[in-house]
Every structure is written in structure tokens, then in C-alpha cells.
Amino acid sequence: MSSRVTFRPTVEADLDLVLSCHTDEPVSWADPERYRSMLGNGGYRPAHTWIAQDNDGRLLARAVWWAFPTSDRPLALDCVWVAPDVPDRVGFAARLLGAAHDAFRAVGWDGLPEWHLFLAAGWRDGPAVAAALEWRSAAAARSGLTGRLERLRYEWTPELPVPEPSGRLVFRAEPDDEVFVEMFRQVAEGSLDDDTRRDLARLGADGQARETLDCYLQMPGERSWWLLAYTPEGAPAGFALPSANQGGPVVGYLGVLPEMRGRGYADELLGAITRFHAGRGATRIGADTDLDNRPMAACFDRAGYRNFGVRLVLTQ
Ligand SMILES: CC(C)(COP(=O)(O)OP(=O)(O)OC[C@H]1O[C@@H](n2cnc3c(N)ncnc32)[C@H](O)[C@@H]1OP(=O)(O)O)[C@@H](O)C(=O)NCCC(=O)NCCS
Incomplete structure (x- = not known):
């Protein structure tokens, strides 16, 4: 890895570079299909996707924020990737997130966007999930995201009951x-x-x-x-x-x-x-x-x- 690194938001012309990374870590992840589809509906934007590049142009890290299509302000960080051969993943991801956070503050957005990681039920039993979370949480903490909470994800599908009105309300x-x-x-x-x-x-x-x-x-x-x-x-x-x-x-x-x-x-x-x-x-x-x-x-x-x-x- 060459020594000079640039941290910057992307532009439209970076799309191929942005889509060139992949991971098999078991955390939620903007793969090319998801990225393109969210780009199409306005949830993702080039300006809300930050990358780190060495001076040969190689992609070293990527962070993707999501926003309401009607708003300029990124609401949640969806995923972070760091090239496996980067020696200090935690420090490097923290630098990327820190650079983006500074830019968000500079335009007057108070409060940092949360990072949302989607995990399967029973995730605590998986060592690979724990490893993927460990470096990400450490990088998050270093970049100012020190709080942590769990939200339970539920779903209803048509084979489940639909209650009749009881008249109580x-x-x-x-x-x-x-x-x-x-x-x-x-x-x-x-x-x-x-x-x-x-x-x-x-x-x-x-x-x-x-x-x-x-x-x-x-x-x-x-x-x-x-x-x-x-x-x-x-x-x-x-x-x-x-x-x-x-x-x-x-x-x-x-x-x-x-x-x-x-x-x-x-x-x-x-x-x-x-x-x-x-x-x-x-x-x-x-x-x-x-x-x-x-x-x-x-x-x-x-x-x-x-x-x-x-x-x-x-x-x-
Ligand atoms: C969550 C909420 C909808 C529950 O409504 P509810 O009609 O009181 O629920 P239940 O009647 O089933 O309450 C079950 C028990 O929890 C208790 N409880 C309900 N809300 C509580 C609250 N905010 N704090 C502490 N206890 C609460 C009830 O007193 C009841 O206790 P009991 O079993 O000892 O009598 C209500 O607390 C609320 O509006 N909270 C704020 C909004 C919110 O959280 N919405 C959900 C967002 S996803």
C-alpha cells in the first residue's frame, strides 16, 4: 500500500470503483445490486458515499450512508468496508468515518448519523459475526459513535393472524x-x-x-x-x-x-x-x-x- 491516502466523498464517475469491493463477512452490506437499486431510488448518493484511496487510485475503504430521498442529510450509515490487507482496520475505518463526520458538521448538521447493522437472530452465537462487529464497533467508537443499542426486527406475513376489531378502541x-x-x-x-x-x-x-x-x-x-x-x-x-x-x-x-x-x-x-x-x-x-x-x-x-x-x- 502506498503511503499517501485520500479520504473523500465520491462523484458519479466513481461508480465502478465504488462497486469494486466485496466481502464475505456476515454483516449487512451494500452489494452492487443493493447499491445500484438504492442509488436509483435516492436512498444512496455519490456524495454520501465516502472512500479512501491510495495515490495509485486503489480503493482501500468505503462507507455508505443512507438518506431519505427528499432530504440532503444522511440519516444512517449502512456499511463500512476496509481492504483486508490494510494493517490497522480499526484506525483506518475511524479515519474515513472521522473525515466524513467532520464534513457533515462543517455544513451544520448537528448529531452524527447512526450506524445500523442488520444481523440474524442468534447472532451472538457466531464467531464470524463477532469478528466482523468487533473492528467495526471499535472504529465507530473512535469516530464518535460510542453508544450502542439493539432493536428487535419483526415481520408479519400473510399466514399470520389478522385480528378482528374488538371495539375497545x-x-x-x-x-x-x-x-x-x-x-x-x-x-x-x-x-x-x-x-x-x-x-x-x-x-x-x-x-x-x-x-x-x-x-x-x-x-x-x-x-x-x-x-x-x-x-x-x-x-x-x-x-x-x-x-x-x-x-x-x-x-x-x-x-x-x-x-x-x-x-x-x-x-x-x-x-x-x-x-x-x-x-x-x-x-x-x-x-x-x-x-x-x-x-x-x-x-x-x-x-x-x-x-x-x-x-x-x-x-x-
Ligand atoms: C409501548 C406502549 C405502546 C405500550 O402501551 P400499553 O397499551 O400501555 O401496553 P400494555 O397495556 O400491553 O402494557 C403492558 C405492561 O407494560 C407497562 N408499560 C406500558 N408502557 C410502559 C412504559 N412506557 N413504561 C413503563 N411501563 C410501561 C404497562 O403498565 C403494563 O404493565 P402491567 O403488565 O404491570 O400492567 C406505550 O408505552 C407507549 O406508547 N410508549 C411510547 C411510544 C412507544 O414506545 N411506541 C412503540 C414504538 S416502536
Whole structure:
């Protein structure tokens, strides 16, 4: 390896170089097919793909961030590759990530994008997974991503149950975004979701609620799908927000107002979302929840959703 190394974002003309690396490490990975498809739908961009090159032009490392197609700001780091013959993989990956993080800060983006690693259920038993994670987590920590949490990944497929409405809650569409902002604000109180808690600390109650609104408005799911939930007597109980991402239908977000918790209403809200997507012919509904959000994970388990994997999230 020659001594001078350049760390830089890519441009369109780099595509062949960007696609020239491959790995057999058992972590989620933007292979050429995924990379091209995400490039096509705007999730990946040349400017959000950073590479390290030696002065002969050889590719030494690559990092790929994902963004909402409607936003300039990278939201999550999808994968990092370092050439196997680079002697200090940890240090080298940390330099690449550090260079990109500096550039993100320089344009005024506060908060570093999280790194999302998708792993199969039972990943703790695999030594090859542990090895692939070890150098990546160490590089993440050195580049400022010192936090770590696990999100359980669930899925519903058509052979699984679709619950009938029980009548315990009634659902109504609500076109006024401000009503949802107020709902998001209230539901964040006492939330066991790590993202929500960190956003609350960073942005305050109102800022967190508005960012949640913006985030769900940017998702490919339609705004008209969002539902408020009431008791039959007319008291607000929470909301069910079926949505979609670039992979298809997702549960999205559901929440029960703090004073209404502990009555099993989460089951009603998830049931409404499952019914909604199933009724539109979904062949898969994806969902995630933090390992520590036990009431929500238990709700998915009761509804028959399958826990097929884990999203390991490395955070600032
Ligand atoms: C997660 C959530 C939807 C659960 O709603 P719920 O209708 O209260 O759920 P359940 O009635 O099934 O609650 C089961 C148990 O967990 C407890 N519980 C529910 N939410 C809790 C919370 N945020 N903190 C502590 N305990 C909670 C309930 O009191 C109940 O306890 P019990 O068995 O001793 O009576 C609700 O807490 C919430 O809106 N949280 C914030 C938003 C959120 O996390 N949404 C999911 C994002 S993926």
C-alpha cells in the first residue's frame, strides 16, 4: 500500500470503483445490486458515499450512508468496508468515518448519523459475526459513535393472524398535523424508546414532537393512513400510524397516552395497523422496536409477529 491516502466523498464517475469491493463477512452490506437499486431510488448518493484511496487510485475503504430521498442529510450509515490487507482496520475505518463526520458538521448538521447493522437472530452465537462487529464497533467508537443499542426486527406475513376489531378502541383519520404533534409530544412522556429519549434530551418536548412529524411525513407511507384512537366514550387513547419505507409496508409508529397505559391498548393499535396493511394486500409488514421497550416487544410477540433479526445501532 502506498503511503499517501485520500479520504473523500465520491462523484458519479466513481461508480465502478465504488462497486469494486466485496466481502464475505456476515454483516449487512451494500452489494452492487443493493447499491445500484438504492442509488436509483435516492436512498444512496455519490456524495454520501465516502472512500479512501491510495495515490495509485486503489480503493482501500468505503462507507455508505443512507438518506431519505427528499432530504440532503444522511440519516444512517449502512456499511463500512476496509481492504483486508490494510494493517490497522480499526484506525483506518475511524479515519474515513472521522473525515466524513467532520464534513457533515462543517455544513451544520448537528448529531452524527447512526450506524445500523442488520444481523440474524442468534447472532451472538457466531464467531464470524463477532469478528466482523468487533473492528467495526471499535472504529465507530473512535469516530464518535460510542453508544450502542439493539432493536428487535419483526415481520408479519400473510399466514399470520389478522385480528378482528374488538371495539375497545375506535379509529378516526385526522388531517390536522398539529393534532399529531400534540399526540407525539404526550406519548414521548415515559417512552422506553431510546431514540425518543435521546431526541427529547436534545430537542425538548416540542422539538422532538415536530421532528417525529417531519420524519414520518418523509416516509413513503401516506399521510391519510394515520389514525387517532379513542375509547368508545370518546376519550383520546393514542394513535396508530401505519407507514412504509423503501422496502414496503411497515408498522410505523404507535403510541398510547401515558394515562391510558397498562390496559392492553397497544394490542388494539397494532391490530389496527396489521388489519390496515393486510387489507391492502401486503405480503410483508416490517417492524422494529428497542430490546428495552419490553411492553412493545411483548405486544409484537402476542400478535404473532416473527422476530427474525436484530438491528444493532451504534449512536453518538
Ligand atoms: C409501548 C406502549 C405502546 C405500550 O402501551 P400499553 O397499551 O400501555 O401496553 P400494555 O397495556 O400491553 O402494557 C403492558 C405492561 O407494560 C407497562 N408499560 C406500558 N408502557 C410502559 C412504559 N412506557 N413504561 C413503563 N411501563 C410501561 C404497562 O403498565 C403494563 O404493565 P402491567 O403488565 O404491570 O400492567 C406505550 O408505552 C407507549 O406508547 N410508549 C411510547 C411510544 C412507544 O414506545 N411506541 C412503540 C414504538 S416502536
